[in-house]
Structure formats: structure tokens, C-alpha cells
Amino acid sequence: MRAGKYDGADRGSTPYRDRGSFFITDYMGWDRLIGQERVKHMLSSAISSKRVAHAWLFHGPAGSGKRAAALAFAQALQCKERFDGSVCGTCSACHKVPRMLHPDVHVLIPHANDAAPADLGARVALLAESPYSVIDYARRPSLDGSGGASNKQVSYLIGQVQEELRAPMSYRPVEGAWRIAILTHAQTMRTEGANAFLKLLEEPGNNTVFILLAERLDQVLPTIMSRCQQVRFSPLDADEIAAGIEREGLAPPDMAAVLARMADGSYEQARELALSKELRRSRDFILDFLRHAFKASGDDMMSRVDELAAEGRESVKFHLLVLLGLIRDLLLFAEAGKTAPIVNVDWQDVLVKFSGGLPLARLDTMADAVEHAIYMVERNVNQRLALANLAITLSRAMRGDGQVEAVPRVG
Ligand SMILES: [Zn+2]
Numbered sequence: 001m002r003a004g005k006y007d008g009a010d011r012g013s014t015p016y017r018d019r020g021s022f023f024i025t026d027y028m029g030w031d032r033l034i035g036q037e038r039v040k041h042m043l044s045s046a047i048s049s050k051r052v053a054h055a056w057l058f059h060g061p062a063g064s065g066k067r068a069a070a071l072a073f074a075q076a077l078q079c080k081e082r083f084d085g086s087v088c089g090t091c092s093a094c095h096k097v098p099r100m101l102h103p104d105v106h107v108l109i110p111h112a113n114d115a116a117p118a119d120l121g122a123r124v125a126l127l128a129e130s131p132y133s134v135i136d137y138a139r140r141p142s143l144d145g146s147g148g149a150s151n152k153q154v155s156y157l158i159g160q161v162q163e164e165l166r167a168p169m170s171y172r173p174v175e176g177a178w179r180i181a182i183l184t185h186a187q188t189m190r191t192e193g194a195n196a197f198l199k200l201l202e203e204p205g206n207n208t209v210f211i212l213l214a215e216r217l218d219q220v221l222p223t224i225m226s227r228c229q230q231v232r233f234s235p236l237d238a239d240e241i242a243a244g245i246e247r248e249g250l251a252p253p254d255m256a257a258v259l260a261r262m263a264d265g266s267y268e269q270a271r272e273l274a275l276s277k278e279l280r281r282s283r284d285f286i287l288d289f290l291r292h293a294f295k296a297s298g299d300d301m302m303s304r305v306d307e308l309a310a311e312g313r314e315s316v317k318f319h320l321l322v323l324l325g326l327i328r329d330l331l332l333f334a335e336a337g338k339t340a341p342i343v344n345v346d347w348q349d350v351l352v353k354f355s356g357g358l359p360l361a362r363l364d365t366m367a368d369a370v371e372h373a374i375y376m377v378e379r380n381v382n383q384r385l386a387l388a389n390l391a392i393t394l395s396r397a398m399r400g401d402g403q404v405e406a407v408p409r410v411g
Helices: 008-012 022-026 037-048 066-078 092-096 117-129 158-170 191-202 238-247 253-262 267-275 277-295 298-309 313-339 345-357 363-378 383-399
Strands: 055-059 105-108 179-183 208-214 229-232
Touching: 037 066, 037 229, 055 066, 066 092, 066 105, 066 179, 066 208, 105 158, 158 179, 158 191, 238 253, 238 267, 253 267, 253 313, 267 277, 277 298, 277 313, 277 383, 298 313, 298 383, 313 345, 313 363, 313 383, 363 383
Parallel strands: 055 208, 055 229, 105 179, 179 208
Antiparallel strands: none
């Protein structure tokens, strides 16, 4: 485990483009695809057996890895050293494809009429950081998070098909063996856009590969669907998602497991949760909770407890795991000081303040109490009662009360 890798909250506060590139430097080609072993096998076999269809339709739920698979497939097709469906990882194509720099691999995003080319380019560039980045206009109307949901019609317009697809796909490959176009959200291809695209599909050039991505098969026009080789993606297992989150260094194991369950089969969703507001909000919330538990001024504390208890079970559990992470860091800090291998590396100042301000705190008791509260919440007991007990126990333990009562069993 490398120190300082669980910096999800920090990254969440910086613009997307500044996020780390941990993933790309450590994992290439098929290794960037989380799970989906069957798909991996199918696509690499298509290359090794020289049966590469000129049009593919990858379909399956959001975040199941369709873009990651399409990019890995593109890399395996373009690799200059391997021709068996694997990638060498060192040739110029293997360098360029995952970094979104290959001139013969085009990624298209449906957009409104007035989308700025620079903005489109920035969205595609996000895939270099992770093929699981959220890039579409529906879920991320602006890249910097400003502005709310857009009600602009987003689709493949005829102009886009002509300019971004027909032109580049009709030239000879610039430096690769194939010309590859990846069309995200292919279900938005309708009417004129679809007709223009169908013409391209009907008269494919040599070594041309179109990869269409769509969440649901029944949303894709039948005329398009029937011309593509279909590849189905299943929702990911929570274990696969958790392993990916850990591998990317976005959360420690226990929190990765919770994120994975909250993400409902979507690695994209788990990644978003880990990187952004949920974790940040939770961290702010539990610090506040701890402060109020320490002050322990009756009504005030109960209002915090009520606020927390009002959230869903998974969400409460998530908060409690964040709290447990902080207390474990405090334990490590108490033992080893500033060299302690803590998880919340950006909370050094909090740890220093806490240790200095509460020298009598019984950290073991605090950790036990949080673990017990998680146990209770998992078993669907009265959340409010479990959290009220937790707040009381934390309050006493922080003051170093000699006799801390055992946490009463509830339910
Ligand atoms: Zn290569």
C-alpha cells in the first residue's frame, strides 16, 4: 500500500483535469477493464482469429465498462507488436491509444448544436485518466461542475456524423492498421444522423471498425442494431468494483466495499462517489458530529443524531466507516506521531489538534463503539437509538471517563 494514495476528497476539490494519472501509468490495455472476463476473451479472440467485425454494438448498464473495453480493444487492434488480441504496452500505439492521442482512434460524444470543440476535446481527454470518467452532457452538463442540468437536446446530428465521423473514417489510417470510431450513447442516434451513419456502415472501408455503445438494446434503432455484432455487458459485482477502487487508490478497503455496494453495478458510479462529494460531505459531517459529541450539549447533539439517522442505511454506514477511519488514524497517530501510516493524509492538522486537545481520550473504546454501531445499523435496528448511544459513548470516551458503559444492545 502506498502512503498518501487515499486522497479522494482532495482530488474532489480540484478540477477534473488535475486529477492524478495513477491508473494510466500502472495499467494498460485490457487491465484497465474492470471485470468482464467473458467480453475480454471474446474481443481478443476476434483479433487473434482475424474475425474483426466492422461494426460492434456494446450494450449494458452504465459503468459496466463499455468504453474501457472499446479502448482496450482499440489498443489491441492498433498495437504494432502483438497481433493475437493482447497488447505489448510499449509500442507507440500502446502509448497513444490509452492517452487518447492516437490519430486513428476517434471517440464521439453526442452533443447539442452549440457544443464548443474545446469542451468536447476536454471530455475525450478525461478518458485518458480513466475510461470510467463521466463524460456525457446529460450527466455532466459542464466539466467544472458549474451550471445545473441542461435541457438541451443531445444527439448525433447529421453535421456531427459528417464532420466527426465520415471525414476521418474515410481517410487512410494515419499511422495505425485500423481506423476506429467509438460512438458513445449510440441510442441517441436518430433520424438524419442515423441515416448518414447507416450509409457509412453499408459501405465500410477496409480496416474500419465502428464500436457503438448503448445502455439498452431496445433503445437502439433496429436498422443500426442489425448491422452490428452485439456484445453484452453485465453489471459488475461489488467485489470487482471494490477491487478496482482499491487498485486506483481511491479508498481504503472497507470504504471501497461500501462504495461498491452503493454503486449498484457501476464502476463509474463508485468512482464518482469516491472522488467527489459523497466522501467530502461525509468527512465534513463526521468531523462535525465528533465535535458535537464532545460538546455533548443535549438537544444540539440529538439534532445531529437525527440528521444522521434520517439518511438511508447504506449512507449511515458509509458515514460510520469514515468515522472509523478517522479514529483508526488517531490510534496510529498516538503511537507513531507524524510518521504514522495514516489513511486521511490531509487530516494531519485535525489529528494534531485532537491528540493535543484530548490527551485522555480512550481511542480503543471509540473505535469499538463505532464498530458496534456499524454492526447494529447493518442489522436494521433503530438507527436513531444506535446513533444516540454512539454519540454518548464517544462523548464520554473523548473525555477519558474512567468507566465507559458497555454500549447497550438495541433491538
Ligand atoms: Zn503495443
